[in-house]
Amino acid sequence: MNISAKTKICMVIGDPIEHSLSPIMHNAGYEKVGIDSEFVFLACNVIVDQIADFVAGIKAMKIRGVSCTLPHKMEVMKYMDDIDEIAKKIGAVNTIVNDRGVLKGYNTDLIGAIAPLQKITLLENKKVALIGAGGVARAFAYGLTQKGSNLTIYNRTIEKAQELATKFGGDARSFDTLEDVKNMDIIINATSVGLDPNYNESSLPKKLITDKHIVFDVIYVPYDTKLLRDAKQKGARIIHGIEMLLQQGIAQFKLYTGYDAPEETMRNALLDHLNRKTK
Ligand code: NDP
Numbered sequence: 001m002n003i004s005a006k007t008k009i010c011m012v013i014g015d016p017i018e019h020s021l022s023p024i025m026h027n028a029g030y031e032k033v034g035i036d037s038e039f040v041f042l043a044c045n046v047i048v049d050q051i052a053d054f055v056a057g058i059k060a061m062k063i064r065g066v067s068c069t070l071p072h073k074m075e076v077m078k079y080m081d082d083i084d085e086i087a088k089k090i091g092a093v094n095t096i097v098n099d100r101g102v103l104k105g106y107n108t109d110l111i112g113a114i115a116p117l118q119k120i121t122l123l124e125n126k127k128v129a130l131i132g133a134g135g136v137a138r139a140f141a142y143g144l145t146q147k148g149s150n151l152t153i154y155n156r157t158i159e160k161a162q163e164l165a166t167k168f169g170g171d172a173r174s175f176d177t178l179e180d181v182k183n184m185d186i187i188i189n190a191t192s193v194g195l196d197p198n199y200n201e202s203s204l205p206k207k208l209i210t211d212k213h214i215v216f217d218v219i220y221v222p223y224d225t226k227l228l229r230d231a232k233q234k235g236a237r238i239i240h241g242i243e244m245l246l247q248q249g250i251a252q253f254k255l256y257t258g259y260d261a262p263e264e265t266m267r268n269a270l271l272d273h274l275n276r277k278t279k
Contacts, residue, residue, distance in 0.1 A: 002036045002037035003036075003037070003040050004037060006037070006038070007037060007038060007039065007040050008038060008039050008040075008062075008064040009039075009040060009042065009061070009063045009064060010026065010039060010040070010041045010042070010063070010064050010065040010066070010067075010256050011041060011042040011043060011044050011063065011065075011066055011067070012041075012042075012043045012044075012066070012067040012068075012069060013043075013044050013045075013046040013054065013066060013067070013068055013069070013072060014043075014045070014046070014068070014069035014070055014071075014072065015045055015046060015047050015048065015070070015071060015072075016045065017043050017044065017045045017046075017069070018043075018045075019221070020043050020069065021220075021242075021245060021270055021273060022041065022043065022067055022245075022249060023041045023042060023043050024269050024270065024273050025245070025246065025249050025266045025269055025270055026039075026041035026249065026252075026253060026256075026266075027040065027041050028265050028266055028268075028269035029249075029253055029261050029262050029265060029266045029269075030257070031265075032262040032265040032266075033257075033259050033261075033262055035257060035259060038257070039064070039256065039257055046072070048071050048072065048075055051072060051075050051076055051079065052079060055076065055079040055103065058096065058098055058103060059098070059101055059103070062098065062101075063098055064097070064098055064256055065095070065096065065097055065098065065252065065255065065256030066095075066096040066098075067094060067095055067096075067249075067252055068093060068094050068095070068096065069094070070135065073092040073093055073094050073135055074091065074092055074093075074135075076093050076096065076105065077091075077092070077093050077105060079103070080093065080096070080103050080104065080105040081102045081103045081104065082102065082103070082104040082105070083104070083105045084104065084105065084106045084107065086106075086107055086110060086142075087105050087106050087107035089142060090107045090109070090110060090138055090139055090142045091138060091167075092107055092109070092135060092138060092139070093105030093106065093107060094106070094107055094108060094109050094248065095107065095108050095251075095252050095255060097255050097256065106251075106255060107139065108247075108248040108249075108251035108252050108255075109136065109138075109139035109244075109248050110139045110142060110143045111247050111248055111250075111251045112139070112243075112244040112245065112246075112247045112248030112249075112251075113136075113139045113140045113143050113144075113244060114140075114143040114144070114147065115243075115247040116216065116239045116243035116244060116247060117186065117214070117216065117239065118147075120214065120237060120239070121185075121186070121214060123144060123147035123148065123149045124147060124148035124149070125148060125149070125150065126149045126150065126185040126186055127149075127150050127152070127183065127184040127185050127186070128144050128149045128150065128151050128152070128184060128185065128186040128187075128188065129152050129154060129178075129180075129181040129184045129186070129187045129188065130144070130151060130152070130153045130154070130170075130188050130190060131154045131155070131178075131187070131188065131189050131190060131191055131203045131204065132154075132155060132188075132189065132190030132191035132203070132218075133153055133155035133157070133160035133161045133163070133164045133172075133190075134160070134190065134191070134192075136190045136218050137153070137155075137164060137190040138164065138168075140188055140190055141153065141164045141165075141167070141168040141169075141170065142168050144170075145168045145169040145170060149186075150170070151165075151168075151169060151170030151171070152170060152171045152172075152173055152180070152184070153165055153170055153171070153172050153173070154173050154174070154175055154177075154178060154181075155172070155174075155175075155191075156175060156191075158172060158173075158174045161173065161174075178204065178205070178208060179208065181204065181208050181213075182208055182210065184213070185212070185213070185214065186213070186214045186215075186216070187204065187209070187213055187214070187215045187216070187231075188215075188216045188217075188218070189202075189203045189204065189215075189216070189217045189218060189219065189225075189227050190218050191203045192219070194217065194219050194222075194225040194226050194227055195219050195221065196221040196222055199222055199225075199226060200226050201226060202225070202226040202227040202230060203227065204227060204230075206230040206233070206234065209230055209231050209234040209236055210234060210235075210236065211234060211235030211236055212236075213231065213234075213236040213237070214236065214237045214238075214239065215227065215228065215231035215236045215237070215238050215239070216238070216239035216244075217238075217239070217240065217241050218241045218244055219241045220240065220241030220242040220244075220245055220270075220274070221241075221274070222274075223240060223241075223242065223271075223274045224240075225241070228240065242267070242270045242271070242274070245270065246263070246266055246267050246270060249261070249266060250263060250266065253266075
């Protein structure tokens with residue numbers, strides 16, 4: 001262990017937080033780049049009522065970077081000294097950088113949402129079904145409409161889909177019309193359906209998936225969700241949830257440390273942890 005009194009602290013906060021893979025991913029990156037004496041990445045359970053105290057603590061303890069997960073991404077915005085334009089437009093901050101006592105909020109979920117898709121397809125004029133209208137769906141809705149995709153947002157609570165469509169663009173639909181995804185190019189599950197321990201639940205009936213689809217599931221535990229297993233069987237191209245976690249983490253790594261993140265090392269650390277390393 002290379003931690004000393006000079007080591008700068010980064011961390012992820014949330015409630016709950018014990019499931020977070022961010023410390024595994026970032027610390028593996030620090031070690032690979034040889035900066036594990038300069039930086040360490042921890043996790044802290046912070047309840048939403050204590051977010052103001054926590055933010056004061058970031059300044060008092062000179063914590064370098066903070067990743068925010070549920071339920072803090074919106075609440076924390078009130079306490080920032082500055083907020084990046086994209087984070088303002090999305091309406092959520094998942095990354096705080098402490099630059100000599102000035103706290104700036106960013107949103108790297110956008111990169112996490114869009115970069116994995118852009119690695120395999122162009123997004124302009126693509127017909128995209130976004131299933132879900134919660135926090136994660138916001139970054140997709142903003143990013144996809146910015147890239148010129150034709151977005152349809154499906155959600156159990158239709159009002160939330162309508163809210164996103166009004167803010168970012170696209171159409172809002174209820175699950176009754178999911179049949180239409182057959183003719184779309186990309187399907188994204190941004191709901192929590194299929195999350196551990198519900199391995200055999202999916203937000204989309206298998207019969208609606210074809211070999212023309214790209215299917216992206218934001219859930220990363222389990223690694224192969226029911227939706228992705230179904231999509232693979234149907235011959236669709238698939239994107240695993242850890243790709244989103246990884247790409248948003250890579251952007252945070254650069255913001256916190258100034259170094260380029262070692263993508264393969266960080267991906268392998270995640271895959272190792274999920275027991276799915278293939279080589
Ligand atoms: P939110 O609580 O903000 O939103 C949850 C969404 O799931 C809502 O659209 C909700 O619909 C829908 N939903 C929940 N249960 C059901 C159900 N039984 N049937 C249909 N729809 C349902 O959560 P987030 O958007 O923050 O997170 C969603 C998932 O994304 C999490 O489960 C997490 O695993 C994953 N995640 C992945 C990340 C990654 O990097 N890959 C990062 C962060 C989260 P309704 O509006 O009707 O309630």
